[in-house]
Amino acid sequence: MIKFENVSKQYERNGITTQALQNINLTIQKGDIYGIIGYSGAGKSTLVRLINFLEKPTQGDVIIQNQSLNQLSNPQLRQVRRKIGMIFQHFNLLESKTVYENIAIPLVLIKKDKQAIKQKVYELLEFVGLSDKAHSYPKELSGGQKQRIGIARALANDPDILLCDEATSALDPQTTQSILELIKKINDQYKITVVLITHEMHVIEQVCHKVAVMEKGKIIEHGNVLDVFGHPKHKTTQNFVSSVINDQIPAGVVENLLEIEGDKNNIKLFKLEFLGRSASEPVMNSLILQQKVIVNILFAHMSEIEKTVLGSMFVQLKGSDSNIEQSVQFLREHGVNVTEIQHWENN
Amino acid sequence: MEVVNDFINYLNTNFLSRVTIEQYAQASLDTLYMVAFSLILGALIGIPLAICLVTTRPSGLLENKRVYQIINPIINFVRSLPFIILLFSLHSFTYFIVRTSIGTTAAIVPLTFYVAPYIARLVENSLLEVKSGIIEAAESMGATPIQIIWHFMLPEAFSSLILTFTTATIGLIGATAMAGAIGAGGIGDVAYSQGYQRFDDTVIYICVAILVIAIQTVQSIGNYLARKARHE
Numbered sequence: 001m002i003k004f005e006n007v008s009k010q011y012e013r014n015g016i017t018t019q020a021l022q023n024i025n026l027t028i029q030k031g032d033i034y035g036i037i038g039y040s041g042a043g044k045s046t047l048v049r050l051i052n053f054l055e056k057p058t059q060g061d062v063i064i065q066n067q068s069l070n071q072l073s074n075p076q077l078r079q080v081r082r083k084i085g086m087i088f089q090h091f092n093l094l095e096s097k098t099v100y101e102n103i104a105i106p107l108v109l110i111k112k113d114k115q116a117i118k119q120k121v122y123e124l125l126e127f128v129g130l131s132d133k134a135h136s137y138p139k140e141l142s143g144g145q146k147q148r149i150g151i152a153r154a155l156a157n158d159p160d161i162l163l164c165d166e167a168t169s170a171l172d173p174q175t176t177q178s179i180l181e182l183i184k185k186i187n188d189q190y191k192i193t194v195v196l197i198t199h200e201m202h203v204i205e206q207v208c209h210k211v212a213v214m215e216k217g218k219i220i221e222h223g224n225v226l227d228v229f230g231h232p233k234h235k236t237t238q239n240f241v242s243s244v245i246n247d248q249i250p251a252g253v254v255e256n257l258l259e260i261e262g263d264k265n266n267i268k269l270f271k272l273e274f275l276g277r278s279a280s281e282p283v284m285n286s287l288i289l290q291q292k293v294i295v296n297i298l299f300a301h302m303s304e305i306e307k308t309v310l311g312s313m314f315v316q317l318k319g320s321d322s323n324i325e326q327s328v329q330f331l332r333e334h335g336v337n338v339t340e341i342q343h344w345e346n347n
Numbered sequence: 348m349e350v351v352n353d354f355i356n357y358l359n360t361n362f363l364s365r366v367t368i369e370q371y372a373q374a375s376l377d378t379l380y381m382v383a384f385s386l387i388l389g390a391l392i393g394i395p396l397a398i399c400l401v402t403t404r405p406s407g408l409l410e411n412k413r414v415y416q417i418i419n420p421i422i423n424f425v426r427s428l429p430f431i432i433l434l435f436s437l438h439s440f441t442y443f444i445v446r447t448s449i450g451t452t453a454a455i456v457p458l459t460f461y462v463a464p465y466i467a468r469l470v471e472n473s474l475l476e477v478k479s480g481i482i483e484a485a486e487s488m489g490a491t492p493i494q495i496i497w498h499f500m501l502p503e504a505f506s507s508l509i510l511t512f513t514t515a516t517i518g519l520i521g522a523t524a525m526a527g528a529i530g531a532g533g534i535g536d537v538a539y540s541q542g543y544q545r546f547d548d549t550v551i552y553i554c555v556a557i558l559v560i561a562i563q564t565v566q567s568i569g570n571y572l573a574r575k576a577r578h579e
Contacts, residue, residue, distance in 0.1 A: 052487050054483060054486055054487060077489075078490075078491065079489065080489075081486070081487060081488065081489035082488065082489040084487070086484070088480060088483075088484065090480055092478070092480040092481055092483065092484040094481060094499065094502060094503055095503065095577075096505055096506070096576070096577075097502060105488065105498060106489075108498065109488060109489065109490050109494055137578045139578070157488075163487075
């Protein structure tokens with residue numbers, strides 16, 4: 001378990017103080033994949049480095065497995081760090097050493113015997129799917145392969161926690177996907193707690209159980225990914241959510257609609273948000289069959305998070321006012337979040 | 348073998364005036380001796396100094412203002428002295444250490460003084476070139492400062508260090524020539540005392556040729572080894 005207790009961090013450079021983190025309180029449970037998302041400069045890099053104390057807080061404390069990091073001596077701190085693996089955006093592999101030597105380094109540092117190192121390195125190479133690359137040099141590898149080696153190195157000492165510092169930000173979408181799957185596999189197979197920071201919402205969407213959204217050194221929203229995504233409260237969170245779930249009606253759709261209907265006052269538009277159960281039931285079908293309205297689906301976007309479907313849909317409802325009223329009621333009863341959209345034509 | 352001897356005799360009698368092939372060979376060996384010894388001694392002093400500089404500098408691994416602020420100006424001070432001045436100002440110290448202040452062995456003392464801070468600066472630069480991400484990765488693995496230097500910084504800087512020592516060697520070859528002024532022997536000595544002072548241009552040009560070949564060779568070997576260290 002990782003716990004931030006009222007952590008603040010200031011940097012001072014040339015007499016100017018920058019507040020990197022402000023009163024952070026956060027608990028990360030064992031076995032979670034916890035995502036921290038924010039734009040650059042939000043403080044997420046600093047936050048993740050507090051976990052292995054590469055950065056030390058100016059106020060507050062970080063507790064790992066009931067151990068206060070503030071109270072540790074340097075040798076004790078190194079012991080703790082050996083059980084926290086870390087991977088980086090730019091991999092940080094040693095160019096002068098082979099893949100084998102890179103993965104072996106954490107074990108060489110603790111003076112494991114050669115045979116044990118050999119066994120572990122080959123086991124890890126197998127795990128990350130690069131058994132044939134043991135004697136290559138990092139510069140001969142692609143970005144995705146380098147990150148796999150980074151992951152293998154981070155796992156060499158059987159850590160309890162894996163920290164991912166923008167681990168996929170330098171990779172193309174397809175490679176990102178495969179690295180994320182590998183991270184998921186690590187979490188599943190080795191029960192390692194994963195903390196990852198990113199500025200890309202789809203990373204959170206694909207692997208995280210929990211998420212914290214950061215802005216200007218503060219955590220503005222946190223909780224289960226589904227809850228935070230389903231009901232984003234802050235503007236920043238909404239921006240992140242809309243980067244994976246399109247909740248704006250595309251301009252082309254609006255144009256077409258105006259052309260067909262002529263007058264915008266004749267059009268009633270609703271945004272329907274589906275979450276979990278409501279997304280998997282045939283709600284729309286029931287609506288059409290049971291209610292006296294014409295349903296015109298304009299635009300929809302579905303997304304799967306943590307094995308639950310999250311979706312938003314824009315529909316035009318045609319019918320008498322009372323029928324429309326009843327339909328909205330019907331949808332709400334079935335767990336759909338309905339909002340009438342008033343100023344859609346400015347979109 | 349006889350052919351070689353005949354050739355040398357031919358050159359000695361018909362072409363090379365006062366200075367014989369054997370004398371050039373001896374001078375080259377003297378230069379090599381001075382360069383090799385002062386390079387090794389300079390490295391033994393310079394590398395630890397460089398490691399001290401890199402680790403104690405502000406935001407270094409073992410940040411220590413006092414140590415850094417003592418070593419740094421000393422290195423700057425010695426580096427700011429031209430070699431010829433260093434040579435003269437150290438002569439009593441040289442005498443104290445090697446019991447003579449002239450000759451090849453005596454020259455090694457000022458040469459070491461000259462090259463050690465030079466090596467310290469060059470090695471410092473090489474070590475600082477190591478990406479901060481590598482150091483961060485090392486720290487995240489729980490490496491001790493000594494492990495970070497040994498397992499991360501030195502291997503990552505290795506190729507650059509080879510070039511650093513190539514540069515230092517070439518600087519030393521230049522300095523040994525000046526050490527000729529205190530009768531240190533070596534190619535510089537021959538060029539000065541046998542060539543310049545006796546108005547024998549042939550001797551000077553031959554010395555120039557030997558030095559050019561030596562420096563080219565050192566640079567080529569250095570480049571080759573550095574390339575190899577980068578696994579290219």
